[in-house]
Amino acid sequence: MMKNNHSAQAGLVALYLSIVLLALNGLFAKIIPLDALNVTQTRSVVACIMLFLVLVAQKANLRLNSLKQFIGVYGLGLVLGAHWITYFHAMQVSTVAIGMLSLFSYPVITVLIEPLFKRQVPKIADLLAAFVVFSGIFIMVSPQIISGEFDGNTVQGAFWGVTSAILFAFRNTSQKYLFPHINSITLMSHQTLVVGLVLLPFIAVEQISNMEIKDWGLLILLGCLCTALAHTLLSMSLKRLPAKSVALIGCNVPVVGGLIAWLALGEIPGVMVYIGGAVILSVAAYESLNQNK
Template sequence: MPSKGLLSVHIAVILLAGTGLFSQLVPLPALDITFYRCLVAFVFLALVLSFTGQRFRLRNTKDYQTAIILGVLVSLHWVTYFYSMQWSSVAAGMIALYTYPVITVLIEPLLLQQKPKLNDLICALVVLLGIVLMLPLQNPLSDAGLGILLGVFSAMLFAARNLLYKHKFSQYNGPQTMFYQVLVGSLLLLPLLFVNNQATNWSLPTSSSLLLLLLLGTLFTALPHALLVTSLRYLTASSVALISCLQPLYGMLLAALILAQMPTWQTIVGGALILSGTLYETLKNRHR
């Protein structure tokens, strides 16, 4: 049912909007934050699947191969996403990430051997214009510029993950899907974490950082991503991508309230354009 998909994606967007705050609140490198995020989410989802009596095993070997690819994509997406916000800002990182709706809208019809719909193309162009208006006009070689470029790369990884799930893995529910993704992410990032910290005086996170990481891995990761992949069972990946454009608006509001990062007039105008595209896509799917 489209209504169930819409409810899932909107709740997920509100929770995911808060993830950017952790890049500034947790005093750790992005690689470390992502590893602990995956590890906490893995433990949490394992408990959820156990207590609800859901199966852990996948149906065939091909599905395990797909799960591994999904895990690699989502873990690399998270690492680049957090680095993007650490190098620039929460607002800039989220803005760069939200090139992924445009990427998704343009690629998904090609995978289905279809032409993109005109109204989706127009909506994507409106969203793209909003993103361009929100980007800070800075030296492209500065930390902020490199952070934005890394955010765009993160968006490509996220779009690829959504499309792969939609067309190859949607027979599994949200908790099952995210369980394998964060498991693969934990195994992939552990040796990288060891190598990255081998030359430094690495130590365990403080108690306050651990609390923040627990919140990040459960309430702000396991739950919203499970809801997000659940919504992909009822809506197209391009529709979910466009609806999710609310996330940077919520994220910038939270950044202003908690981190005192105030949006500029370009952010307000661009955000209005993004919101208009999101509302259009939401109403279109509700009508369906």
């Protein structure tokens, strides 16, 4: 019992550290002068180099033991890359608050996905929670929908945010149940490698070459802290805590991210964004309390 408590505590520490680092993504999405695809490719390269150096220093095992593991880990790496692209795009076409709040529909999506890995049927209460969360997203975009602006920034941001949420929930839950015994750093090393390689033919060489030194500094910080370290910590927490708990506690990210965007960028969300965001976060809070009981 003591060992389990210690493992859970270690998982919580890793999770809360990852929350702080992940919350900084919104700031980087706004201040790095690259589109979502180029940011994703370059951050993956930086993260991959850092993770490989850590593995070498630790003399850790980088090998995957079978073709099945190779296909699975690299396949989930591509899903992670798609999540990053859609997430950054959501924040770039709208605001940090809308992008993050839409992404954090992923805890309820996780609640719906996780029973499938356990060969169980989702509970009615979980289905109702999903309905309420997506109602919150609709509230955020309702002003533009009512006015007929279906291509408005809020609608686009919410669409890409929810798409990113689905990808993130699928990747995290799949990784937890399919590869529980693979070292977290090893997993992230392979996944950042495949993202960097697959996106390499699509990068805007001229755009990247025109970046200033400070922009490269920001990219290195994004790759090292908010990519390599944050997602490794997240993977560590998934090994010690239920995927549902990780997702629900992770709902603190948009709160921290929105605060950072307000302080650093002066982004002030509209009233409907506040209301919709409150609905999303209240469901997550309810689920967290229910999980604790």
